[in-house]
Amino acid sequence: MKIAILGGTGSIGEGFALRWAEKHEILVCSREIERAKNVASDYKNTLSNMGIHCCTITGCDNEAAIKDADVVVLSVPYQGVVALLEKLKPLFKDQIVISLVVPMKKNKMFEFVPPRQGSAALEIQEILPKTVKVVSAFHNVSARKLAKIEFILDYDVVICADDDDAKKTVMELTHDIKNLRPLDGGGLESSYMIESLTPFLINLAIRNKLSDLGIKFA
Amino acid sequence: MKIAILGGTGSIGEGFALRWAEKHEILVCSREIERAKNVASDYKNTLSNMGIHCCTITGCDNEAAIKDADVVVLSVPYQGVVALLEKLKPLFKDQIVISLVVPMKKNKMFEFVPPRQGSAALEIQEILPKTVKVVSAFHNVSARKLAKIEFILDYDVVICADDDDAKKTVMELTHDIKNLRPLDGGGLESSYMIESLTPFLINLAIRNKLSDLGIKFA
Numbered sequence: 001m002k003i004a005i006l007g008g009t010g011s012i013g014e015g016f017a018l019r020w021a022e023k024h025e026i027l028v029c030s031r032e033i034e035r036a037k038n039v040a041s042d043y044k045n046t047l048s049n050m051g052i053h054c055c056t057i058t059g060c061d062n063e064a065a066i067k068d069a070d071v072v073v074l075s076v077p078y079q080g081v082v083a084l085l086e087k088l089k090p091l092f093k094d095q096i097v098i099s100l101v102v103p104m105k106k107n108k109m110f111e112f113v114p115p116r117q118g119s120a121a122l123e124i125q126e127i128l129p130k131t132v133k134v135v136s137a138f139h140n141v142s143a144r145k146l147a148k149i150e151f152i153l154d155y156d157v158v159i160c161a162d163d164d165d166a167k168k169t170v171m172e173l174t175h176d177i178k179n180l181r182p183l184d185g186g187g188l189e190s191s192y193m194i195e196s197l198t199p200f201l202i203n204l205a206i207r208n209k210l211s212d213l214g215i216k217f218a
Numbered sequence: 219m220k221i222a223i224l225g226g227t228g229s230i231g232e233g234f235a236l237r238w239a240e241k242h243e244i245l246v247c248s249r250e251i252e253r254a255k256n257v258a259s260d261y262k263n264t265l266s267n268m269g270i271h272c273c274t275i276t277g278c279d280n281e282a283a284i285k286d287a288d289v290v291v292l293s294v295p296y297q298g299v300v301a302l303l304e305k306l307k308p309l310f311k312d313q314i315v316i317s318l319v320v321p322m323k324k325n326k327m328f329e330f331v332p333p334r335q336g337s338a339a340l341e342i343q344e345i346l347p348k349t350v351k352v353v354s355a356f357h358n359v360s361a362r363k364l365a366k367i368e369f370i371l372d373y374d375v376v377i378c379a380d381d382d383d384a385k386k387t388v389m390e391l392t393h394d395i396k397n398l399r400p401l402d403g404g405g406l407e408s409s410y411m412i413e414s415l416t417p418f419l420i421n422l423a424i425r426n427k428l429s430d431l432g433i434k435f436a
Binding site: 109154158183184185186193196200203204207208213214216218 | 404419
């Protein structure tokens with residue numbers, strides 16, 4: 001599967017690239033193509049140094065990646081995502097778009113600040129063509145832990161989507177990362193719940209002197 | 219510490235009574251005093267059969283229990299809690315009230331339906347005298363697992379309260395139940411987050427064929 005990671009040069013992007021590269025073709029995307037290429041090359045070196053030489057990780061610009069990909073991962077901050085997608089939407093056809101986007105702001109603590117649609121995922125679905133399948137997932141996996149490829153991610157990933165096949169694909173992508181357990185979180189209208197967990201987890205970590213919290217349901 | 223459990227004859231009440239009775243004095247409350255007395259006697263027998271004979275578990279009516287208690291546990295359904303507390307509020311002075319109350323309803327799935335205050339805990343604080351310290355906690359511990367006294371509850375309990383001493387007391391009560399870890403969830407204004415997790419967990423359990431889900435942050 002060809003996976004484009006928007007925001008691929010950040011640590012969340014790094015984690016997905018390193019952890020999916022053995023099974024999938026990874027497009028690391030950035031507005032600056034030179035930076036994307038350098039980072040993609042770094043990721044390949046990291047894997048090479050671990051004895052993993054099988055992988056296709058390519059740096060490219062957002063436009064080329066979206067046109068080419070089966071799956072587009074949106075690992076970008078909420079601020080700017082609307083403008084970015086308004087610009088890029090003519091390039092989308094029927095891709096699966098995985099939204100990790102969390103609309104939040106920091107006052108005294110972090111707060112979930114949903115758009116009028118109720119969640120970032122619903123807002124993104126409204127912007128993109130109806131043929132694009134938005135799937136909401138991976139908000140609550142620590143970027144730092146994801147990027148440390150030797151770290152065992154013993155967590156649950158709740159996945160919300162309206163399209164059952166797209167949800168199934170993202171469940172399989174979750175299984176491709178060792179120990180992560182995908183859970184069906186229902187339709188996209190439930191995405192506010194998993195998005196709002198992110199500021200809740202950050203606040204919980206701050207208040208209780210913990211860090212990089214993930215969730216496990218048992 | 220003298221702990222009154224409103225709704226003490228249900229399985230949540232049973233769990234608290236059995237698990238706190240070694241360290242605390244338990245008042246099992248019900249509108250029907252005979253039923254409360256019978257159930258309290260059953261709980262004592264359960265503990266006796268396990269070789270635990272130290273305990274004070276008394277059945278009594280809500281009114282007597284509230285007047286007498288240091289801590290009042292509200293383990294009652296949201297429907298009816300306002301009417302119940304409007305009736306009982308003259309009996310409250312400066313007790314700690316632990317709210318497990320979740321305002322939710324079932325449509326296709328379970329939905330969090332907060333009152334205008336934003337959460338059941340805030341609504342309850344508004345009804346009761348200002349000297350009463352409302353603490354929101356234990357919403358996401360499975361009643362069935364709590365009542366099975368041999369079951370190890372390896373879960374986290376997020377606690378929200380405006381009064382720091384009351385929060386500390388409830389954190390200690392959480393520690394009194396083996397393996398439960400109390401986490402500071404901030405002030406009562408954050409209670410909507412832990413209350414809304416309950417319908418989310420129930421839906422997750424239904425959709426993924428799991429049951430009695432609790433949460434662990436790591």
